[in-house]
Amino acid sequence: MPEPVEVKTTENSSKPEIGVTGRKIIYGKDGKPCRSCNSLLDFQFATAGMTKGAPVVPNVPSPKIKENQAVAAKKEKYNPYAKDIPPDVEVLGKSSWTLLHAIAATYPETPDDKKQRDMKQFLKLFGNFYPCWFCAEDFTRFMAKNEPKVETQDSLGRWLCDAHNEVNAKLGKPKFDCNLWKRRWKDGWEEED
Amino acid sequence: MPEPVEVKTTENSSKPEIGVTGRKIIYGKDGKPCRSCNSLLDFQFATAGMTKGAPVVPNVPSPKIKENQAVAAKKEKYNPYAKDIPPDVEVLGKSSWTLLHAIAATYPETPDDKKQRDMKQFLKLFGNFYPCWFCAEDFTRFMAKNEPKVETQDSLGRWLCDAHNEVNAKLGKPKFDCNLWKRRWKDGWEEED
Numbered sequence: 571m572p573e574p575v576e577v578k579t580t581e582n583s584s585k586p587e588i589g590v591t592g593r594k595i596i597y598g599k600d601g602k603p604c605r606s607c608n609s610l611l612d613f614q615f616a617t618a619g620m621t622k623g624a625p626v627v628p629n630v631p632s633p634k635i636k637e638n639q640a641v642a643a644k645k646e647k648y649n650p651y652a653k654d655i656p657p658d659v660e661v662l663g664k665s666s667w668t669l670l671h672a673i674a675a676t677y678p679e680t681p682d683d684k685k686q687r688d689m690k691q692f693l694k695l696f697g698n699f700y701p702c703w704f705c706a707e708d709f710t711r712f713m714a715k716n717e718p719k720v721e722t723q724d725s726l727g728r729w730l731c732d733a734h735n736e737v738n739a740k741l742g743k744p745k746f747d748c749n750l751w752k753r754r755w756k757d758g759w760e761e762e763d
Numbered sequence: 764m765p766e767p768v769e770v771k772t773t774e775n776s777s778k779p780e781i782g783v784t785g786r787k788i789i790y791g792k793d794g795k796p797c798r799s800c801n802s803l804l805d806f807q808f809a810t811a812g813m814t815k816g817a818p819v820v821p822n823v824p825s826p827k828i829k830e831n832q833a834v835a836a837k838k839e840k841y842n843p844y845a846k847d848i849p850p851d852v853e854v855l856g857k858s859s860w861t862l863l864h865a866i867a868a869t870y871p872e873t874p875d876d877k878k879q880r881d882m883k884q885f886l887k888l889f890g891n892f893y894p895c896w897f898c899a900e901d902f903t904r905f906m907a908k909n910e911p912k913v914e915t916q917d918s919l920g921r922w923l924c925d926a927h928n929e930v931n932a933k934l935g936k937p938k939f940d941c942n943l944w945k946r947r948w949k950d951g952w953e954e955e956d
Binding site: 596598599604605606607608609610613653654655656657658659660661662664665666668669672673675676677688689691692695696698699700701702703704705753754755756757758759 | 789791792797798799800801802803806846847848849850851852853854855857858859861862865866868869870881882884885888889891892893894895896897898946947948949950951952
């Protein structure tokens, strides 16, 4: 969505302020580069700089960054207003799962009571307003049988993973191992995974 | 999201029941093929059958349908669990706008008071839970200055279009003509557009 209005940089000047795309790097409240606030390219750039534990950030992008840069450059040429058509059930589904899982990934580890109530309400309203009516009915039915587990970030992430797997099963798609939900939707994969 | 549990077909047998992908065609409460409930391919197939006003549906897919069929076949081979990484700010933004605009496209033309309150609440919670914190703050700020117009489907669609354009402007992207929001997010484009 939008560009930052007020850019919050940290006091630690060892953290890169500008990414390889020329945009400012956005950090989370934990001081780490915010994955869902930066382009993949800038996130990788900032993370590479920080994981080396050095104040120096790489001047020469890695092959992986170069590859992503090429993808980003290609994307830039794409005009999103070139009479794109309304989303079909698959585009809508993919978009919505992306948003829901990403929301779980940034939901507090230990949410207070209000946050938990709000999440339940959000999921209920999501089920009411979802554009595909039979999908919405199915999601609402799932929630009636499986009350959303909003007690912790992990419980919410796993509950959503279960909900997604129920749909995957109906579509004949493979189920995802919910023990890995954080790798897929929050932290990314390790080289050894 | 899910497959239909209970397939609601209409009494009018002139409407195709099975799409070219082999899945059941899903219709909306208005009796028309539901765009957000079917794959693009099946939606086009069902719509083509109906707009001709004939009980016969095309046996030979049009070039456009063939083209989309090729795209669909290509998609089938894609494994969504091949260590995909968490969404960055751009993927998240695009996914979220897709969902929000599609929600506006199926919001009632004349919602009752409860529906209007629910939509306001949904947008507020969306702003609270959005994973990118600075985007969320920006969206919430926009809502504080520009109260969501939830009175009709058209007012909500235009309000969202305005919100999206505010972000487009910040990103240096072209603004979308909000008079055309229904073509982009609800009805699709006409040949003469």
